[in-house]
Amino acid sequence: MLKIADRMSRLGSETAFAVSAEAAAFAKEGNKVYPFHLGDINLPTPKNIVDAAFKAIRDGKTGYCPNSGIPQLRELLAKDVNEARGTHYAMENVVIQPGGKPTIGKFIMALMNPGDEVLYPNPGYPIYESQIEFNGGKAVPYTYYEGKENFEFDMDGLVKSITPKTRLLVLNDLQNPMGAECSKKELEKIAELALKYDLYVLCDEAYFDIRYEGRSKSLASLPGMEERSVILYTFSKKFAMTGWRLGATIAPKEIATLIGKINVNDESCSNHFIQYAVLEGLAGDQTEVKKILGILKERRDAAVDIMNSIDGVTCFRPNATFYLFPNVTGLMKRKGIADYDTFRKTVLHETGVSFCTRLHFGRPLPNEKNFYIRLAYSGINIDQIKEGLGKFKAWAAK
Numbered sequence: 167m168l169k170i171a172d173r174m175s176r177l178g179s180e181t182a183f184a185v186s187a188e189a190a191a192f193a194k195e196g197n198k199v200y201p202f203h204l205g206d207i208n209l210p211t212p213k214n215i216v217d218a219a220f221k222a223i224r225d226g227k228t229g230y231c232p233n234s235g236i237p238q239l240r241e242l243l244a245k246d247v248n249e250a251r252g253t254h255y256a257m258e259n260v261v262i263q264p265g266g267k268p269t270i271g272k273f274i275m276a277l278m279n280p281g282d283e284v285l286y287p288n289p290g291y292p293i294y295e296s297q298i299e300f301n302g303g304k305a306v307p308y309t310y311y312e313g314k315e316n317f318e319f320d321m322d323g324l325v326k327s328i329t330p331k332t333r334l335l336v337l338n339d340l341q342n343p344m345g346a347e348c349s350k351k352e353l354e355k356i357a358e359l360a361l362k363y364d365l366y367v368l369c370d371e372a373y374f375d376i377r378y379e380g381r382s383k384s385l386a387s388l389p390g391m392e393e394r395s396v397i398l399y400t401f402s403k404k405f406a407m408t409g410w411r412l413g414a415t416i417a418p419k420e421i422a423t424l425i426g427k428i429n430v431n432d433e434s435c436s437n438h439f440i441q442y443a444v445l446e447g448l449a450g451d452q453t454e455v456k457k458i459l460g461i462l463k464e465r466r467d468a469a470v471d472i473m474n475s476i477d478g479v480t481c482f483r484p485n486a487t488f489y490l491f492p493n494v495t496g497l498m499k500r501k502g503i504a505d506y507d508t509f510r511k512t513v514l515h516e517t518g519v520s521f522c523t524r525l526h527f528g529r530p531l532p533n534e535k536n537f538y539i540r541l542a543y544s545g546i547n548i549d550q551i552k553e554g555l556g557k558f559k560a561w562a563a564k
């Protein structure tokens with residue numbers, strides 16, 4: 167008889183992929199779908215990166231490579247990260263990974279014991295909750311609330327959740343799904359708490375370079391924090407290469423060595439020739455990378471403007487990420503819809519607009535009063551954004 171390991175019952179998922187499957191099934195029936203559900207990018211990877219990948223294959227970079235990545239890339243990435251963040255990393259701090267996501271599980275595996283408490287953002291990327299619980303830890307949520315111009319970090323809530331068992335903190339600054347961002351003051355406060363309570367921090371910086379206004383900051387650059395931060399870095403979003411699967415863990419040497427050891431056990435090494443491709447991405451011509459950001463910004467503005475013109479909807483305009491997290495409480499009330507799934511499915515079937523809701527970003531917290539949906543504008547062209555959200559608006563007005 168098949169006997170499944172107990173731990174599997176604690177493994178969560180990324181349910182945005184299930185929404186994708188539902189949207190695909192609806193499209194297969196001959197319906198028009200406007201895809202706002204997945205944080206994928208419908209723009210091509212810059213040509214110089216593609217060319218470099220082909221060249222690397224032709225040059226025979228097709229065998230195994232070092233478990234932590236090719237030295238040239240580790241060195242260049244350390245330099246690049248230091249320039250953007252004001253940190254002091256060297257090659258030894260960089261462990262190349264097959265994407266950004268693997269850093270989450272490896273961070274937990276390397277630093278958390280069963281029973282330890284881990285603070286994580288909720289609403290937030292669902293894999294934190296999944297990996298903490300899968301590995302036998304206690305996932306303790308902290309949240310964000312609506313401020314004047316964007317969502318704001320609930321610092322009081324975070325402070326109240328720290329106990330003698332708290333070991334780790336997950337910070338996703340430039341946050342999915344809310345597009346939230348910590349101020350310098352908030353980062354300083356988080357650093358103060360990490361030092362005071364001896365917390366190690368996963369800095370999920372997947373969207374560090376997806377920024378339209380202002381400048382991204384890293385918690386790791388604050389005094390004393392490089393020693394206790396593990397940066398999740400990914401090439402997926404900045405180079406529009408989500409399907410290539412390449413990223414990195416950037417960590418203090420001792421942790422980087424442990425994570426390199428996990429690499430040996432998990433995948434031996436990350437894809438060899440893609441590492442040469444991103445060398446070109448980092449050091450080569452940036453024209454196409456800049457173009458990607460320009461296109462995303464136009465999409466953001468179009469989507470925010472339409473959402474804010476709908477009665478019962480309010481929507482911030484985040485300076486970074488490619489997500490919007492509109493509050494649709496008023497609209498749902500007006501339509502007499504009381505639950506997320508009914509709302510999402512009704513909108514999909516009546517307008518073709520497909521999105522995730524708050525339910526896809528961690529277990530809902532007690533006493534949530536407002537309803538939110540997440541729109542990803544990375545995978546849909548501006549004319550389709552206007553057409554799709556225009557239909558949504560017309561449906562809302564009925």
Ligand SMILES: Cc1ncc(COP(=O)(O)O)c(C=O)c1O
Nearest residue numbers: 205265266267291342372400402
């Ligand atoms: C907050 C966050 N972290 C990590 C990842 C994973 O990135 P990757 O596709 O490079 O594994 C994502 C992807 O959507 C994300 O939103």
